[in-house]
Amino acid sequence: MQELGLIFRALLRNKVGALLISLQIALTLTIMVNAIFMMQQRSEQMLRPSGLDEANIFYLSNTVFAQDYNQQVYLEDDLALLRQTDGVVDAIQINAIPMSGGGWSMGLQTEAGEDKDSTGVAVYMVDDHAINAMGLELLAGENFSQTDIEWRASSQNNWPAKTIISKAMAESLFPDDWQSALGKTAYINQAEPMQITGIVKALQAPWNGWSGVERSMLVPYKMETTGGRFMIRTEAGRRDELMPIIEKALSESNKGRIIRRVTTMDDTRERSYRGHNAVNKILTSVIAVLTLITGFGIVGLAMFSINRRTKQIGTRRALGATKGQIMSFFMIENLMISSFGVLLGVAGAIGLNIWLVSTFSMAPITPGLILTGVIVLFVVGQIAVLYPAMKAAKISPAIATRTA
Amino acid sequence: MFTYYLRLAWISIVKHWGLSLVMITAIGLGIGASMTTVTVNYLMSANPIPHKSSQLYNVQLDSWDVNEPYNDDGSPPEQLTYRDGTYLINAKKAFRQNIQAQANAVIEPEGDDALPFMVTARANSADFFTMFDLPFIYGSGWDDSSDDSKQQVVVLNNETNQRVFGGENSVGKNIKIGGNYFKVVGVIDYWDPKPRFYDISTGAFNDAEEIFVPFSMIAEEKIGRSGNTNCWKPTGDGFQAFLNSECVWLQFWVELPNAEAKEEYMSFLGAYVDQQKALGRFERPLNNRLNNVMEWLEQQQVVTDDAVMMMTMSLMFLLVCLLNTVGLLLAKFIGKAPEIGLRQALGASRRTLFAQYIIESACIGIAGGLLGLVFAWLGLQGIALLYGDMLKGLTGLDTSMIVSAVGLAILTSILAGLYPTWRACNVQPSQQLKSQ
Incomplete structure (x- = not known):
């Protein structure tokens, strides 16, 4: 428990960096939850059966002149x-x-x-x-x-x-x-x-x-x-x-007539829901890229904070801290940053949803979805920080003895 | 000095290539995603007839059911009944007026092996061509007298003229449409306003029609109408009963040169509806509307909800990318504290330091912007692929979009660089030098 306070105080020394990552996580959560919700709604609509034996039906126009x-x-x-x-x-x-x-x-x-x-x-x-x-x-x-x-x-x-x-x-x-x-x-x-x-x-x-x-x-x-x-x-x-x-x-x-537009029901369904399909594909790529960017942002910042603290880490190791303790330091630090970001993100997600509901008469999001988003971002954060934390753990205690 | 800073920026960017790559990619993706969706929105909300969009008005009259409004928000039907439309066109109270409906027809070219084919048609009155500025290659539109005497005349688009007459000047020739002969009076050049403002009832981004015939041909049953029809009152049997019914199915546009003319036309519409009320029609409250082109497109929500939602999402996405860049730049510049301390000790002023790091940020911004253009182009290709012909003509990048993309990228990256640069300039040289 004492360690938690320590990590938190260390975090406060670099408020802005941590805040930036938190904000990034918050916005990612906001977008992710609402985008997934929009996708779910569209997928549900697309799954409704037309009642027809679509796979085996086609139709054509008969234009009499x-x-x-x-x-x-x-x-x-x-x-x-x-x-x-x-x-x-x-x-x-x-x-x-x-x-x-x-x-x-x-x-x-x-x-x-x-x-x-x-x-x-x-x-x-x-x-x-x-x-x-x-x-x-x-x-x-x-x-x-x-x-x-x-x-x-x-x-x-x-x-x-x-x-x-x-x-x-x-x-x-x-x-x-x-x-x-x-x-x-x-x-x-x-x-x-x-x-x-x-x-x-x-x-x-x-x-x-x-x-x-x-x-x-x-x-x-x-x-x-x-x-x-x-x-x-x-x-x-x-x-x-x-x-x-x-x-x-x-x-x-x-x-005396023209036969035209010979079309399958499958094509009609595809055309009918093409907009939905397109939106879903675009949103999927947005979420994927967004998560990647946030992940890389976390990696980048963690790497830099570790580089800056190389000497301190070496000193801690020299004073008897295990590799596991060094790793857990950065993992817990990330957990704290994520927690703050996620907290803001939940508020953001609900806020954006309220706006979407009032502007585009969409349905309100479900709490389950928000919870899923929160868990996903925690996991992403932990995975992103894993590599930098491992690198930190490898810092040799001998560093402490050097001057620079 | 500038080139020196550029060189320093280059060295710094290359030295931390991994970090630079993440920043440039992030800015690129953010700019790319925003530009993609902004382009679609921008083209959807484009003014299709900029020089006179404020003088062209769509006419709406509320002829709907007294028990139930046409739209939930109380706005009148988007289209008019045949009775009202023909009254307005015959009254000729506006500077120009056009009554129109969508139609289609089969053209039977001459020659034994020529196959009949289907075309989209617009049935409109004479002023259509002058009101909406159609570009003619041969001939011109027909005149009012042709409308009045119900002459079978037609204006072809270039493509149809190519197909039927091999592209020659076909004015004066006859063409068989729907079993009747029509005389060609004009051939227009490529004309395809986006959005197709003059009739968005079947889709705002549909192509312009292939042939144009007088509106009277519908009542004469020489051309078959298509498009949307909405009725609230039972109609009798037969086509004549349909024409006399309360079904709305045609659009009416007027050209009014100034505010005074608009006011006059509005009171003319009011007087007409009052007179009809006396006859037992128009039981709803007076609700006539005149909307100019841009008001009309706005009101009919031509820019789809999907497009607006995507744009919102992608702008937030850009914001995430920026936060990312701020964070990474901050880390990078703080990491350079010893170097900055050294330079300050050697006499570099804060201003020069500031210039140096802002230039470095801007370089990353330019690279990100250029990458963003590539992403935007890819994104638009992707959208064109996903939507096919549904968004035809809405996925092209034009020069102004390219310039604004790069501009936005540079601006945002400089903004992103401001705080990290300021922090870098505030390094205490003594402290940094001490620990060296």
Whole structure:
């Protein structure tokens, strides 16, 4: 215990150097904790399942330009061609793609009326093959039947009688018991009734930044449109092989349209979360480099303080101090500096987080994370000081006898 | 004397090469990281049309649902309804006005083996070209009378003109767009404002469109619109019902040369909304807005949160690097106390000592700054790689950034060197000499 006081008093003789290292540790902790927290939040978002069999699905755009294009006949032709292709599990026409960023949303409400609350929901217009083609899991109710599917003209605004919704949507509409949603009537466009005939486990909306991203509905429509999309699910492992084949087959089967943007769901996910991924990679390198710099700073300062105290160390050794005692002197000194830095750093981390929360509406950090950061920095400090301390321990007691 | 100090600095830096390397690398990394994020922020918040950004105003009207504001903060929709937009364009109350929406179209070039292809299009009115200063190679934009008589005219960008007409002067020729023939009236040179201020509704850093057609072509159903559409009231069936609906999907810009004109236009908008209120529309409180280009970009938060957060982080990172440098310089200069004592005893004044050590700090700063430029360049390459086309055009280093990077590095390293130098100059020569 006596030694602690000694080390502390020695430390006070070089206040500024110690303070600088402490500040550096404090800032490192501040940045580290908040950066890791931001990364965690992004990683969590990226891990949310879309509900689709992403690995085996791709989609393409079908842009019609011919004037005399028979929408209904050609759509049936296309779907037949797709569904008959060897290796294709199923295919549908769809109005929007999950995670792609572009789509339709509507409001559903449990009571009709202009002044009643409605819940925003993403709309997917599909036929009775959707559950199979997307790889969704039907939790309750049943799929659409062929007779449920209606034709939708390009500017039509009424809605079919049935809908299948995601479990998250069911939970929003009926918070007490999502299963009770089955068979109930929900109102779209404030007053048009739609019966909920099925609930799927998960199906994300096209906008992953939206707070209601898990809320979606399937609507039994085939669309007459000049800008349609087909979604195709293949047998496992055959997606890449089938993409060019299907693009070619469709392009050649009808010259009144352009087939373009043949894209996999994997690419869509990558693009959708590219910003998140990029931020995470940048933050990871920032944390790594920052820790290295702080570590090297500790090494550099310790080396210098040891060089300056060579004679004193030699004298202590000559007076009987063991190598272990010399090493522990510098390790404990570092522990003291780190403790002060970490103390400031915890305050800094919370301060920065408060600012981030108020400016960017982020969530507040968890105490566990701060504790982890504190431990990491203590360990980094000890590792950094290890080499200088070992060098100090090697100083020969004979130094004490020299004059310089 | 200066070159002598430089030589001394060089000797000192080389002698403690390990320490110097740590300092130079630390400054380099700090400067590199800050410059990378500052560049992205700087380019995101760039003024895309500096000479007239204060005269171009985006128009917002609050036609939204009385029960619920469009935005949580009470600001009106970013876009207008077709009814309001066409009223404003026909009223012609501003010096210049432009009604516009995003669209896309298929071009079918002549010739049997030419394949049809898709282009991005902007449907806009005649003033678009003069308001936003589009550079023309051939011809010009169309005029008001073409808008009024709904003529099928088109302005192509250089690339499309190359593709369809091989780059020749195509003014007066016809081109088949979406199954209809349009007459080319002009070809523009490369034009790609960043941010794409005139329409940020689908992404502030998207490319400018490839062709431009009159806005009336949308209502004529000769061109298919794209972009965002937001509705709060059920619409009837059919395209005409959609046009008459309360859905917002077009943007409106006016050019107002001075504050007086802005005030006049504001009261004109007020009068219009009041008149519509009498007809049972615009049930929300009066909430018209005119924002000039920079106000608009600021309000729409074109600089993303991610970019601001990264910049904050990297500036703190720079601070850590500086603390590191201060600490190491301090250690180094204090380690030189005997040498300093000796020089003082031999007659060196504090001033000369100060100069010598500041020059040494500055040398480390310059080296760090140059290294920082390399890191910044690498960092921007990395960002370009990570974000791909999402940040296209936002990851270039320009001269002013290079100069400020090196300047910042030198300035910070001198600042970092101040305290250690001051400590070094205050060495007591007698004490140092005694122990020699």
